[in-house]
Amino acid sequence: MQKLNDSEVRWGVIGVGNVCEVKSAPAMNLVPHSKLVGVMRRDEAKVKDYASRHGVPKWYTDAQQLINDPEVNAIYIATPPNAHLEMTRMAAEAGKPVYMEKPMARTHSECLAMIEVCEKANVPLYVAYYRRALPHFVQIKELIDGGAIGEIRTVHVNMKQVVEPEIITMLENNWRVVPEIAGGGYFFDLASHQLDLLDFFFGKITHASGFATNQAKAYAAEDLVVGSFVFENGVLGTGNWCFTSSHSAEKDEIILDGSTGQIRFATFGKGEFTLIQDFQEPQHFHLSLPHHIQQPLIQSIVEDLLGTGTCPSTGVSGARANWVMGELVKTKIA
The missing domain is CATH 3.40.50.720 (NAD(P)-binding Rossmann-like Domain)
Known part of the structure; x- marks a missing residue:
């Protein structure tokens, strides 16, 4: 290239x-x-x-x-x-x-x-x-690759959000829930980050299936998706994304379960994650995030273009997130 x-x-x-x-x-x-x-x-x-x-x-x-x-x-x-x-x-x-x-x-x-x-x-x-280049996610990948929680067994994504009033009152300006513009709803906007990040950790997802529905009828796009997926290395995963949840159920968490421990983190959090290893006290990590959140990835692109480095997020890897999302919403429930 x-x-x-x-x-x-x-x-x-x-x-x-x-x-x-x-x-x-x-x-x-x-x-x-x-x-x-x-x-x-x-x-x-x-x-x-x-x-x-x-x-x-x-x-x-x-x-x-x-x-x-x-x-x-x-x-x-x-x-x-x-x-x-x-x-x-x-x-x-x-x-x-x-x-x-x-x-x-x-x-x-x-x-x-x-x-x-x-x-x-x-x-x-x-x-x-850009999460592929953020410091806490890079450290999580290093822990995974270094065997900090043993062999990875399962992955679970749990995403719950409420429908904010402005989503309804300003619907004509909210392209994120217009399928003709966005491809879907908030699942396409937010789960794409999560699925790409898991691709960064474990490699591409080779099998995926799920169900999607528009349960609350607040807008035209799907608002609830559940599914399961398999990575090329044999790790199994599940996900539950609900964008019309109650306030009490709000959640942004991914859990990585290994043979000797667990890692928990929020995709859209503040640079924090928790490492839980068998028979040890949990370790909580908090790494500073850049003010301009895309800066580390942009730097990697500049270095890649000038021949002094490589970028971890390409069109080939980015397309894989779209493939997985398409498989997860393929079966629509009325």
Whole structure:
């Protein structure tokens, strides 16, 4: 795969919405040999405001114009998923590497099409599954690989959230629960992070099945998914995702059970996890998270593009999360 024949990654961002305020784009000016040089949004007032507040020298209301800017040599696509394939094709045809927000696309077939266009154009494709680079998850992987809890037996994901009032009252602005835009509901938005993280720990999931339903009828997308899955190394897993839960049942926890211990953590927490080894007191870890949460992953992308390192989250790995989600929601319960 062709990397950059340059000494600096000069980013152009398509879709500077909320995710670009703190989580991602500002880090592009903090990573060595990286610079944010242009941003795009269809709303001229909003893109001008973003560029002014973040000190970005160029702004556009047309994605193709940003992509064609000769100063821009890498594209970050931060739009909702329904635009990912089209924007990836445009960037790839211009010969520019692509960094894609998650979930990678609405469907696994769209992911495969994105991989294909990038391979044809010989440009790298990365996905914003930034948990692969966060320090506490890297440490958990090191503990797993080092045998801290023995042979892994099972994995369980337990995700429960309430329906917040603003989800209903502002539904027309909440693309995350519009399947035509997002591919599904909050399961696609949040479980994608969890399933990709487990892929990082244990390798790809080779079998998955489940049931999905719209139980509360608060919006069009599924709000309850249960399922099971098998990793390529033989580890078995289960998951229960409910997005219309009671306050008393709210939960964000993944449990990794091994032959000699257990690791517990929240996917969307504060850099904390607990290690429980047989016949020992539990150990609680708390690692600091970066202010710009995507910065470690963005740094790995810059190093990968410049030939000084590797990135753990690619189009190939990102597509696997979409495949698993598709299998888990395949059977719909009325």
